Each structure stands twice: as C-alpha cells, then as structure tokens.
Amino acid sequence: MTVVGHLINGQMTTESTRTQDVYNPSTGEVSKQVALASQATVEDAITAAQAAYPAWRNTPAIKRARVMFKFKDLLEQNVDKICALIGEEHGKISHDAAGELQRGIENVEYACCAPELLKGEHSKNVAPNIDSWSEFQPLGVVAGITPFNFPAMVPLWMYPMAIVCGNCFILKPSERDPSSTLFIASLLKEAGLPDGVMNVVNGDKEAVDTLLNDERIKAVSFVGSTPIAEYIYSTASTNGKRCQALGGAKNHAIVMPDADMDNAVAQLLGAAFGSSGERCMALSVAVAVGDAAADSLVSKMQEAMKSLKIGPCHDAGNDFGPVITQQHQQKVFGYIDSAEQQGATIVVDGRNPNIDGYENGFYVGGTLIDRVTPDMESYNAEIFGPVLQVMRVDTMQAAMDLIDNHEYGNGTCIFTRDGEAARYFSDHIQVGMVGINIPLPVPVAYHSFGGWKRSLFGDLHAYGPDAVRFYTKRKTITQRWPSAGVREGAQFSMPTMS
Numbered sequence: 434m435t436v437v438g439h440l441i442n443g444q445m446t447t448e449s450t451r452t453q454d455v456y457n458p459s460t461g462e463v464s465k466q467v468a469l470a471s472q473a474t475v476e477d478a479i480t481a482a483q484a485a486y487p488a489w490r491n492t493p494a495i496k497r498a499r500v501m502f503k504f505k506d507l508l509e510q511n512v513d514k515i516c517a518l519i520g521e522e523h524g525k526i527s528h529d530a531a532g533e534l535q536r537g538i539e540n541v542e543y544a545c546c547a548p549e550l551l552k553g554e555h556s557k558n559v560a561p562n563i564d565s566w567s568e569f570q571p572l573g574v575v576a577g578i579t580p581f582n583f584p585a586m587v588p589l590w591m592y593p594m595a596i597v598c599g600n601c602f603i604l605k606p607s608e609r610d611p612s613s614t615l616f617i618a619s620l621l622k623e624a625g626l627p628d629g630v631m632n633v634v635n636g637d638k639e640a641v642d643t644l645l646n647d648e649r650i651k652a653v654s655f656v657g658s659t660p661i662a663e664y665i666y667s668t669a670s671t672n673g674k675r676c677q678a679l680g681g682a683k684n685h686a687i688v689m690p691d692a693d694m695d696n697a698v699a700q701l702l703g704a705a706f707g708s709s710g711e712r713c714m715a716l717s718v719a720v721a722v723g724d725a726a727a728d729s730l731v732s733k734m735q736e737a738m739k740s741l742k743i744g745p746c747h748d749a750g751n752d753f754g755p756v757i758t759q760q761h762q763q764k765v766f767g768y769i770d771s772a773e774q775q776g777a778t779i780v781v782d783g784r785n786p787n788i789d790g791y792e793n794g795f796y797v798g799g800t801l802i803d804r805v806t807p808d809m810e811s812y813n814a815e816i817f818g819p820v821l822q823v824m825r826v827d828t829m830q831a832a833m834d835l836i837d838n839h840e841y842g843n844g845t846c847i848f849t850r851d852g853e854a855a856r857y858f859s860d861h862i863q864v865g866m867v868g869i870n871i872p873l874p875v876p877v878a879y880h881s882f883g884g885w886k887r888s889l890f891g892d893l894h895a896y897g898p899d900a901v902r903f904y905t906k907r908k909t910i911t912q913r914w915p916s917a918g919v920r921e922g923a924q925f926s927m928p929t930m931s
C-alpha cells in the first residue's frame with residue numbers, strides 16, 4: 434500500500450516507525466498509509482531548513498518572487514490532479530476542490546508582489562544630517578500546522594508568503610488527507626526553489642510538539658480546532674516564538690423580516706451544506722427575527738433541501754460528499770440526537786443517508802433543525818457537518834446578543850434590505866469577518882483572514898498584509914556620517930530635536 438511520506442531537503446522520504454491509515458471517505462475504504470514523523474525526522478527537516486536559510490535570506494526578493502510565478506503556473510497545470518487527490522482523501526466534490534485550490538493560488542499571486550510588499554519606510558533628515566529607515570527582515574525557520582478541511586488552500590495561506598519574505602518553512606499538514614498537500618509542495622522544486630527552503634513533515638502530536646519545542650523554529654502559524662489552537666498558542670508563546678493560531682467557529686446568519694427570503698435561502702443552502710459543512714466559515718446557525726420570517730425560512734429551506742445531491746467525490750453533479758471519517762460522522766449524528774433530546778424540532782433528518790453503491794462511505798445527509806435554543810449542546814459546539822440550525826428571536830438586537838455571547842467569532846452574515854441595519858450590524862458585531870447579503874465573507878488574498886474571540890489566538894490575521902508582518906521583523910536604522918563635517922561631543926540628555 435502507498436505510504437505518504439515527507440519532503441525534506443528536496444527529497445521525498447517515507448522513513449518512519451509509525452504509520453496511520455488514510456481513508457477514502459466516499460467509499461469508507463483505507464486507501465493509503467501516512468508516515469508519522471518521529472522527533473528525529475522533524476529535527477532533520479529543521480536542520481535542512483536552517484542550512485538553506487542564509488543563502489535564501491540573501492536572495493533578492495525579485496528572484497524569490499520569480500519562483501512563486503513559476504509555482505503558480507505549475508499549480509494551474511496540475512489542477513485536475515490536485516483536485517482528484519483532494520477528493521480521494523477529503524471527499525470534496527471536484528468543483529469545490531477547484532474552488533479551494535483557486536483561493537490558494539490567489540495567495541501565491543499575492544506573494545508574487547513581495548518586492549513591493551517588503552519595501553521599507555524611509556525618512557531623510559530626522560535631525561540634521563541624520564536619516565532613518567525601517568526594513569522588514571525574515572525571521573529564519575518558521576513552521577505551519579494545518580487542518581484536514583482545506584488541504585490545498587490553508588497551507589497556501591502560509592508558506593508562499595513566508596518563503597517569499599526570505600524564511601525557510603516546515604509544514605506539518607493534516608495526517609487525515611496528506612497527499613494533495615505533499616504533491617503541491619513538491620512542485621516548488623520544479624519552480625526553482627532551492628532544496629531545504631520548503632519542507633513537509635507528515636505526522637501527529639509528536640511532530641507538532643517537536644516544532645513547538647525546538648528553539649530553531651522562530652514562528653508558528655496554526656489553523657485547526659480551538660482546543661488545539663489554544664495549546665499551540667500557549668506552548669509556542671511560552672517558548673518565545675511568534676504565534677498565530679486560528680481556531681474553530683460557529684457562524685450565525687441573521688435573517689431579517691425584510692430580507693429577500695428566496696435569495697437568503699439559496700445563499701444559506703450553499704453556505705451551510707457546501708463541503709458537507711466542514712468549513713470554518715460554514716453558516717451553521719440561521720437566526721430569524723420574528724416568527725413570520727422564521728416560518729417562511731424553514732418552509733422554503735425544507736423545500737430547497739429536497740434538491741440536495743449527496744454522493745461520492747468523483748461525481749461532479751453532487752452538491753457535497755461525505756465527512757472526513759466514520760468517527761466524525763458518528764459525532765455529527767450525536768449532535769443531531771442531542772438537539773432532538775433537548776427539545777429542538779428535526780425538520781429534515783440526515784441521520785440515515787442512503788447513497789446507492791456507497792453504503793460504507795461516511796455520509797451525513799443535509800439536516801435542518803428548528804427551535805434551537807442557546808442552552809443546547811448542538812448550539813454551543815462546532816458541529817462541522819451539513820447541519821443548519823434555526824433559532825427564533827424577536828429583535829435584531831437579540832440576534833446580535835446571541836452572536837456576541839457565543840465563544841466563537843469567526844464569520845457572520847446579515848440578510849436584509851435595510852442599509853442602516855446592515856451598517857449598525859457590521860459596525861458593532863463582535864466577529865472578525867462580516868458579510869452583508871454575502872454568506873461566506875472569506876476575504877480575498879490581498880486582505881487578511883481572521884476571527885475574533887476564541888476563533889483566533891494571536892494578534893495578526895492569516896494571509897494578506899498581516900502575513901507580511903507576521904513573517905518578518907521590523908528593524909529601524911538611524912545613520913549619520915561624521916565625515917560630512919558635523920561632529921558632536923558627548924551628549925548626556927536624551928537626544929531631541931528641540
């Protein structure tokens with residue numbers, strides 16, 4: 434059986450004493466094994482990255498950017514192969530995989546702007562004959578740890594910008610769907626990247642802990658669930674590393690009484706069930722303002738859900754595929770059970786999906802639950818499945834209070850025709866990414882991505898301009914040349930321009 438290994442110093446290796454099964458979620462079969470890196474393997478990767486760093490740091494930014502131009506071309510030439518790899522291990526339908534890859538490629542395009550983005554700031558004559566400037570220097574060897582749900586896009590949020598800023602990179606992808614991530618990284622060699630600048634180690638907690646504890650790693654970017662994000666952030670910070678750790682989510686959409694309900698239902702359908710709800714920006718809660726809006730939303734959604742097509746990843750006619758593992762499938766079923774037991778109404782029940790010919794796949798049917806209340810387990814947890822819950826409130830303020838009181842603050846959206854209400858909402862809501870009649874307000878590559886509250890630990894958001902700041906450290910230089918004829922004696926008071 435194929436073993437998915439590591440990319441260290443430009444070489445593929447499967448060296449490992451431990452492996453783990455990789456499933457094809459569409460069929461439920463084990464399709465590959467993934468090597469789980471030991472501490473020694475991760476340390477080899479760090480050593481290779483450190484050796485590559487001095488030359489890469491001194492490579493002109495325009496030459497580093499040229500590697501990214503070629504990388505973008507190679508990604509575009511390999512779209513079908515990459516989408517097939519994503520589908521086989523994640524279960525994502527090809528049109529959805531192509532969307533995630535395109536979003537990743539846009540981050541590579543932004544990284545091509547490095548020479549412009551790394552330009553410093555210069556001030557002449559801050560005092561007579563004294564000039565001062567700030568420049569942005571790379572950190573050294575930095576690491577990324579990524580989740581299963583975007584095996585192409587999320588790693589591409591990180592390493593193109595980190596590398597183009599002059600750093601060397603160690604990526605630890607999700608062990609559940611490692612192949613597309615490893616294949617994409619392998620294209621960098623063909624794009625002209627020197628060996629050792631980019632390394633991939635597959636693995637689990639042992640690999641992650643090695644990265645967190647090795648003093649040669651200067652910064653860690655993490656994307657995954659909130660408990661692990663918190664662990665990564667506290668451990669990395671204690672060890673003196675710069676860290677950004679993006680966590681889980683519970684994204685609410687407010688449906689106002691004046692909303693274009695047919696449009697809201699169509700938008701919610703895609704945003705709740707696309708990718709089987711396994712997106713950190715999935716809209717998983719619709720908060721209807723007023724019973725009339727709630728009744729209309731529920732009946733139209735119930736009708737719309739009759740057309741949902743669920744099935745294996747290779748059939749592009751499907752709207753969404755399976756969830757990642759059988760264990761996760763059972764967890765999602767458990768949340769639906771708990772909502773029912775706690776008094777919610779199961780309007781559309783996805784607990785018995787019948788996918789002809791794929792009975793062992795990890796499918797969950799689209800599920801609609803009405804009359805969900807804040808005390809319910811299914812409301813407080815991130816379900817991460819194709820489950821839309823409807824809550825009923827009397828006022829927009831009550832809807833906003835619900836959102837603000839939730840522990841997560843990743844994304845949110847309001848469906849309304851009222852510009853004043855939308856403006857108030859976007860100004861005051863305690864959430865990092867806000868949509869106005871836009872269900873998935875995922876920022877484009879030249880803005881930055883990040884939630885608030887327990888959806889992000891750290892100060893800087895992912896990709897976009899924040900990534901340039903995250904992967905560089907500012908140095909400010911002040912210079913005078915005494916040979917210009919101006920000499921001063923010793924000065925004991927704080928230098929000023931007074």
Ligand code: NAD
Nearest residue numbers: 579580581606607638641656657658661679680681682713
């Ligand atoms: P996860 O937290 O289980 O795993 C993420 C990474 O952490 C993986 O590489 C995994 O190997 C590693 N990991 C897991 N357990 C660990 C441990 N005990 N110690 C050290 N490392 C560990 O997340 P997942 O299930 O792969 O991904 C889904 C989660 O990611 C969801 O919560 C989703 O909301 C979140 N997510 C967030 C964003 C965002 O931008 N905020 C984006 C995508 C996914």
